Amino acid sequence: MTEIRKNGNGEAEDDEASLQTGAAGVSALVRFSGELSTKARRTRARFQKKLALNLRDAFAAEGCDARLRPDWSRFWIEAADESFLEPLARTFGISSCSLVIGECAADLESIVRVGRELFADKVRGRTYAVRARRSGADTFSSADIHKELGAALNPGATVDLDNPDVTVFVEIRDDRALFFEDRLEGPSGLPLGVQGQALALMSGGFDSPVAAWMALRRGIRLDYVFCNLGGTAYERMVVEVTKILADRWSYGTRPRLHVLDFVPVVEAMQERAKPAYLQVVLKRLMYRASAEIGARIGAEALVTGESVGQVSSQTLTNLRAIDGASDLPVLRPLLGFHKEEILVRAREVGTHDLSARIREYCDVSQGKPVTAATPESVAEQELAVGREELDVAIAGRRTVDLRALRPEEMAGASLYVRTIPEGATVIDTRSLRAFDTWHWPGSEHRDLVDVQNNFKDLDRRETYVMVCAEGIRTAYLVEEMQREGYEAYSFLGGGPGLRRFVTAGAR
Numbered sequence: 213m214t215e216i217r218k219n220g221n222g223e224a225e226d227d228e229a230s231l232q233t234g235a236a237g238v239s240a241l242v243r244f245s246g247e248l249s250t251k252a253r254r255t256r257a258r259f260q261k262k263l264a265l266n267l268r269d270a271f272a273a274e275g276c277d278a279r280l281r282p283d284w285s286r287f288w289i290e291a292a293d294e295s296f297l298e299p300l301a302r303t304f305g306i307s308s309c310s311l312v313i314g315e316c317a318a319d320l321e322s323i324v325r326v327g328r329e330l331f332a333d334k335v336r337g338r339t340y341a342v343r344a345r346r347s348g349a350d351t352f353s354s355a356d357i358h359k360e361l362g363a364a365l366n367p368g369a370t371v372d373l374d375n376p377d378v379t380v381f382v383e384i385r386d387d388r389a390l391f392f393e394d395r396l397e398g399p400s401g402l403p404l405g406v407q408g409q410a411l412a413l414m415s416g417g418f419d420s421p422v423a424a425w426m427a428l429r430r431g432i433r434l435d436y437v438f439c440n441l442g443g444t445a446y447e448r449m450v451v452e453v454t455k456i457l458a459d460r461w462s463y464g465t466r467p468r469l470h471v472l473d474f475v476p477v478v479e480a481m482q483e484r485a486k487p488a489y490l491q492v493v494l495k496r497l498m499y500r501a502s503a504e505i506g507a508r509i510g511a512e513a514l515v516t517g518e519s520v521g522q523v524s525s526q527t528l529t530n531l532r533a534i535d536g537a538s539d540l541p542v543l544r545p546l547l548g549f550h551k552e553e554i555l556v557r558a559r560e561v562g563t564h565d566l567s568a569r570i571r572e573y574c575d576v577s578q579g580k581p582v583t584a585a586t587p588e589s590v591a592e593q594e595l596a597v598g599r600e601e602l603d604v605a606i607a608g609r610r611t612v613d614l615r616a617l618r619p620e621e622m623a624g625a626s627l628y629v630r631t632i633p634e635g636a637t638v639i640d641t642r643s644l645r646a647f648d649t650w651h652w653p654g655s656e657h658r659d660l661v662d663v664q665n666n667f668k669d670l671d672r673r674e675t676y677v678m679v680c681a682e683g684i685r686t687a688y689l690v691e692e693m694q695r696e697g698y699e700a701y702s703f704l705g706g707g708p709g710l711r712r713f714v715t716a717g718a719r
């Protein structure tokens with residue numbers, strides 16, 4: 213009789229089959245983006261090395277107790293719990309991840325026996341399919357697994373290869389067979405940092421963060437430049453939007469935000485340029501400033517959120533007239549997107565709700581704007597504005613290390629707590645998966661938008677601590693609640709910060 217060990221509930225029972233999981237509590241297999249497998253061997257090795265570094269940074273940044281074991285065709289993870297799944301799903305270069313729910317010796321008899329033990333109850337009364345992948349075993353084929361295990365599960369269930377309720381995954385690795393049920397999809401793309409560096413222009417609206425995200429997904433390391441037209445409140449909001457990209461999507465890098473005071477530049481434009489040309493001249497000056505900063509930091513391109521035809525300055529003719537201001541190539545990942553597609557992606561990235569709060573500061577047009585400017589005519593208007601104010605803005609730029617920036621430095625220390633006050637009600641607005649993996653005992657899980665819309669129904673006599681993924685989005689909610697007379701706080705550092713607080717207290 214051989215011990216069976218299963219993931220998840222920690223229970224053990226005896227059986228003839230050998231079934232094991234990672235000693236640390238949870239084991240997982242990580243699959244690479246399909247693009248990595250098409251690269252030459254040396255390039256692929258370099259990409260996978262960078263991906264491993266990015267993953268380790270992700271686990272460290274999020275406080276996950278997880279260990280990574282690289283392999284040529286897969287990565288393996290052993291962890292104390294499932295908390296690593298959240299940052300892993302935001303690491304570019306990963307196609308998917310599956311938790312190992314059991315394993316056995318790589319012989320057909322054991323695979324059928326253990327597979328039946330693991331999945332018989334799961335498929336009973338439902339449809340199912342068996343998917344096998346084999347590497348290193350030569351006494352049987354993947355088709356043999358499909359046939360034999362599929363038949364063993366068949367009583368009480370129905371095979372459906374097209375749209376099954378349950379998919380049984382079996383992966384053969386040399387002398388072991390591993391079993392999976394679910395696949396957590398990753399963002400795919402290329403590992404961040406393998407395609408050099410660019411500088412992304414940020415306005416904080418819906419478009420520029422999504423464009424930056426798409427560049428990150430192609431392996432391009434980003435710094436950001438923000439030409440401030442609206443003062444300190446506007447800057448704070450743009451910093452918070454950009455910090456989401458830095459904290460949640462930029463593992464393995466240290467992105468910086470370069471902040472330029474562009475108010476004097478706009479005032480000079482309004483005095484010296486023709487009103488119809490203000491919008492395109494503003495874009496040229498932003499490009500020119502960004503290109504100069506990009507050259508200083510070693511950027512190889514600019515990234516913008518422009519989409520053809522979306523606004524007057526983004527006609528194809530105007531874009532051609534604007535491009536001449538930059539010595540660096542201009543990348544426009546959203547070129548063919550319409551607005552609804554951009555909004556959907558902004559929700560996926562996590563910037564939508566913050567971007568929705570930012571008003572349009574870049575619209576400086578007066579009267580009917582030119583929609584078919586020539587490079588010569590725009591250059592003439594730019595020359596009339598001059599360089600003095602622009603040079604001052606470039607020379608006076610401030611640089612922010614986004615990942616080092618603490619939330620209370622952005623939104624004010626009075627909005628945050630580092631501990632849970634006695635008797636406080638904790639409301640957790642993270643994803644349900646993150647909540648189910650770990651949460652503060654007794655906390656309540658609620659959707660952030662639902663709390664924003666209905667917080668006035670909460671008891672004003674209570675103290676509330678709000679938890680989100682990074683501690684930023686709930687700060688906006690708390691600020692509003694405090695104005696309405698509630699004693700409410702956002703936990704500093706969000707879910708990961710709360711977990712580190714608990715771990716430190718347990719030592």
